[in-house]
Amino acid sequence: xxxxxxxxxxxxxxxxxxxxxxxxxxxxxxxxxxxxxxxxxxxxxxxxxxxxxxxxxxxxxxxxxxxxxxxxxxxxxxxxxxxxxxxxxxxxxxxxxxxxxxxxxxxxxxxxxxxxxxxxxxxxxxxxxxxxxxxxxxxxxxxxxxxxxxxxxxxxxxxxxxxxxxx
Amino acid sequence: xxxxxxxxxxxxxxxxxxxxxxxxxxxxxxxxxxxxxxxxxxxxxxxxxxxxxxxxxxxxxxxxxxxxxxxxxxxxxxxxxxxxxxxxxxxxxxxxxxxxxxxxxxxxxxxxxxxxxxxxxxxxxxxxxxxxxxxxxxxxxxxxxxxxxxxxxxxxxxxxxxxxxxxxxxxxxxxxxxxxxxxxxxxxxxx
Numbered sequence: 001x002x003x004x005x006x007x008x009x010x011x012x013x014x015x016x017x018x019x020x021x022x023x024x025x026x027x028x029x030x031x032x033x034x035x036x037x038x039x040x041x042x043x044x045x046x047x048x049x050x051x052x053x054x055x056x057x058x059x060x061x062x063x064x065x066x067x068x069x070x071x072x073x074x075x076x077x078x079x080x081x082x083x084x085x086x087x088x089x090x091x092x093x094x095x096x097x098x099x100x101x102x103x104x105x106x107x108x109x110x111x112x113x114x115x116x117x118x119x120x121x122x123x124x125x126x127x128x129x130x131x132x133x134x135x136x137x138x139x140x141x142x143x144x145x146x147x148x149x150x151x152x153x154x155x156x157x158x159x160x161x162x163x164x165x166x167x
Numbered sequence: 168x169x170x171x172x173x174x175x176x177x178x179x180x181x182x183x184x185x186x187x188x189x190x191x192x193x194x195x196x197x198x199x200x201x202x203x204x205x206x207x208x209x210x211x212x213x214x215x216x217x218x219x220x221x222x223x224x225x226x227x228x229x230x231x232x233x234x235x236x237x238x239x240x241x242x243x244x245x246x247x248x249x250x251x252x253x254x255x256x257x258x259x260x261x262x263x264x265x266x267x268x269x270x271x272x273x274x275x276x277x278x279x280x281x282x283x284x285x286x287x288x289x290x291x292x293x294x295x296x297x298x299x300x301x302x303x304x305x306x307x308x309x310x311x312x313x314x315x316x317x318x319x320x321x322x323x324x325x326x327x328x329x330x331x332x333x334x335x336x337x338x339x340x341x342x343x344x345x346x347x348x349x350x351x352x353x354x355x356x357x358x
Binding site for chain 1: 212213214215217218220222224225226228229253257343344346350351
């Protein structure tokens, strides 16, 4: 589950793709599946938060201050963030790109990741968060899709990162 | 000496907050703030308890020259205690954190919080806030508000209050979307 040399894309290229379409505020809590992305974001002002819902708060403030924010997290952090998403982002129309790693993917992971790995697609749908999994299209296409949904809906949108996609 | 109330704390703070982006915690703090003095640069939370300080920090990081005040409560700070070290480490210079500490969850019926046994001001000082004080009377409150609103922060002023016993504050008259739009416009963020 760590970064590997045979990943589909480079994390640095994903960071550049996000920046290239206009995302300009980065915060979150780490996951090994996006370690290379966090390295690339370190010199782009990435704010290392202590909890994912606090990062959602940061993103809300940053949006009102004119930014297009991104919150990066493990899918365990999606569980932590659900109340912020429901009672802050969704109702106040505070858009945000969620980059969520897919631990528990395919049922092959440590026990603590299996439930969230299994229910995450339904959970995102239930919270009315449009999402795509990375890895099937060029990174720039997914970044542009996320930026377009962000601007059009004024709600959270998610790019999900399965294992082996970013290294 | 009569104990201060949430309304007293809000009334004391508001005159010093011209030009500030003001993020108000959910519950009676937002309701009193809106009722005492409303400005387009005020953001009143109706949910996501605990996150007022995080929202304020997000504004401060995105616009470092913009003064930011957070009107917070003891229950809110306790729910998101990681916010104190996060703000201290981020070192926003114009960040005024006013914590109205009444020792109860007022909106849900005055159930006690643990704040009477936990000095939140000392936790903020240990975390690294630039200036911290605790007040319990109106004269000290006014003096510290004037001092903290003009000084480099991050600053945390804890105001000891008693739970409200008089008439309740009116509800927030704005929709959540209206509050986002006007704060975004006030901060120059609207395209």
